[in-house]
Amino acid sequence: MEDTKKTIKIHKPDLDEKVFFFGMGVTISVPLTLFVYQYTDLLLIGFDSFLIAFFSRVIFAPFVEEFTKSYPLFYRHGETERAIFDLSLIVGLGFGIVEFLTYIYVLNVPLIFRIPGILFHPASTAIIGYGIAKKRPLPCYLIAVMLHLANNYISLTDPNPLIGSTLVVSITVFIAWWLRNKTKDNVLIT
Numbered sequence: 001m002e003d004t005k006k007t008i009k010i011h012k013p014d015l016d017e018k019v020f021f022f023g024m025g026v027t028i029s030v031p032l033t034l035f036v037y038q039y040t041d042l043l044l045i046g047f048d049s050f051l052i053a054f055f056s057r058v059i060f061a062p063f064v065e066e067f068t069k070s071y072p073l074f075y076r077h078g079e080t081e082r083a084i085f086d087l088s089l090i091v092g093l094g095f096g097i098v099e100f101l102t103y104i105y106v107l108n109v110p111l112i113f114r115i116p117g118i119l120f121h122p123a124s125t126a127i128i129g130y131g132i133a134k135k136r137p138l139p140c141y142l143i144a145v146m147l148h149l150a151n152n153y154i155s156l157t158d159p160n161p162l163i164g165s166t167l168v169v170s171i172t173v174f175i176a177w178w179l180r181n182k183t184k185d186n187v188l189i190t
Contacts, residue, residue, distance in 0.1 A: 059149070061148070119169050
């Protein structure tokens with residue numbers, strides 16, 4: 001009698017793949033986001049400056065950024081749930097670092113106000129990565145968007161946004177950590 005069990009080789013991303021996905025956060029997610037923002041701002045010409053900022057940063061930004069950060073992950077196959085989750089952290093980190101540097105060096109935002117974003121972007125992308133790994137990306141995408149929306153709303157409307165933003169970022173990081181513990185390193189994504 002022939003053994004019908006197949007041996008499945010589990011693929012674990014190596015350093016080159018991790019660097020590639022970090023680069024995806026930088027070279028795909030950031031430019032795509034900026035492209036969409038350019039047209040969003042054009043659509044809002046003529047509105048009050050607060051309304052432009054509100055629609056652009058609070059409404060459009062979360063939907064666009066969370067999609068563009070997670071986009072490179074949708075075409076991964078043969079990875080484990082944990083590998084997809086970890087790659088999503090790396091993509092989000094690439095995005096977060098570029099956004100951090102842009103706000104600090106181009107827009108002259110004080111460093112202390114941008115540190116939470118370095119933690120937020122990998123965590124929110126990881127929430128979506130969990131959804132991709134579990135074949136339920138939409139609910140996880142919407143959770144990440146709502147957390148992003150809350151964070152951006154606080155940053156726009158609170159005169160001292162650091163406390164509120166730190167709370168939202170802490171919740172996002174906790175959810176990502178909790179979801180990572182629910183991924184498996186031996187379940188393949190097909």
